[in-house]
Amino acid sequence: MHQTRIIFMGTPEFAVSSLQILVENQSFGDPTLGDPIEVVAVITAPDKPKGRGRKIAYSPVKQYALTQDIPVLQPTNLKNPDFLEELKSYEADLQVVVAFRMLPEVVWNMPTQGTFNLHASYLPQYRGAAPINWAIINGETETGVTTFMIRHEIDTGNILFQDKEPIYADDTAGTLYERLMKKGAKLVLRTVKAISQNNYALTPQEDISDLKPAPKIHRETCKIDWNQSAEQIRNFVRGLSPYPAAWTELTLAGGEKKNCKVFLLNHTDLAETDQAPGDFATDNKSYLHMRAQDGWLAIEELQLEGKRRMMIDEFLRGTAL
Structure with missing residues (x-):
């Protein structure tokens, strides 16, 4: 043997x-x-x-x-x-x-x-x-x-x-x-x-014209583009969660801009407005909706730079937008 x-x-x-x-x-x-x-x-x-x-x-x-x-x-x-x-x-x-x-x-x-x-x-x-x-x-x-x-x-x-x-x-x-x-x-x-046991066969890889690559992911790759469709953005966030995590820039109440990792977001039925992709709507209590190219997405879990990861209601209790 x-x-x-x-x-x-x-x-x-x-x-x-x-x-x-x-x-x-x-x-x-x-x-x-x-x-x-x-x-x-x-x-x-x-x-x-x-x-x-x-x-x-x-x-x-x-x-x-x-x-x-x-x-x-x-x-x-x-x-x-x-x-x-x-x-x-x-x-x-x-x-x-x-x-x-x-x-x-x-x-x-x-x-x-x-x-x-x-x-x-x-x-x-x-x-x-x-x-x-x-x-x-x-x-x-x-x-x-x-x-x-x-x-x-x-x-x-x-x-x-x-x-x-x-x-x-x-x-x-x-x-x-x-x-x-x-x-x-x-x-x-x-x-x-x-x-x-010498019990196998080798199969050449198929020659496919529309090959999709999987290159290494860098920080700049992970920035959310709000001009994309809501579904594209949702897939993007899912595909980078929990690591290295998609991120966007948020403008806080005082005008300060901070980077924020987004771990989870989902489609939401917010009435259409004239807001542009990347704009947000919030009650500063329970929801933060971001405008995509063709609709709105509700951010559910995120992490502001310098802070720990939080669900949206906890985040809004300590951060004014």
Whole structure:
């Protein structure tokens, strides 16, 4: 019975579920569970200062790996000869990548069975760094998870397995993230078992003309454009909630302008007026309505800069507009 030696590469919370399911299914000594697998090492991002105290913080993947006594490698340069020698010493059959950085060929081509990646979209759509956010921003009703073999061009390798997931009308990036994290972990385990048993087929990604990208999201990307339709803005806010969060500029009662993160808003039936997109209406007690291009939206949860996150009634009790 052959043991599949695995090196796992990942950094954020999203990757922990996939690592955990592999660790929990290391099937030594139980032939009914199929060929045994073993996670022999983890590669994750270097430790970095975090928060106001700037204390050194471990990545979520490192935190979990340490609880399981799995060796952790944290290279700053993936082409460093010393790192490559150490990586080679683990004699991995397979490398599994979940939410990690781009790998050089010398790394992904090292294991005998190759290197596969889990991506949080139904490829070929939403290649890139932020597939969950962009699927919601664009108003999609369905997405998924995909495992594929890594090659040079990012997120373009031959597909191993896929699983679809609906996007509900009240989903945020946060709620969809949780479901795809769990669904993705199951797909990773299925993929590892299939590869260890040499029971899989590779499918080239379809050549689709209207591919939708999922580029990295920056702060300037997150500013709300009130000239868009109410539905576009609602999807935009959902797709960026809770992180990094859409934002707008609010003018307070004294004329001071402050930036404000918006986590939740919904359509509202406010009588038509001649107000322009970006104008607001409020009773300074229970509601704050913002004018979009074709109607009004009620902000329900927000965070003024320098303040904590609040529901709208609590916010209005302490802030005059």
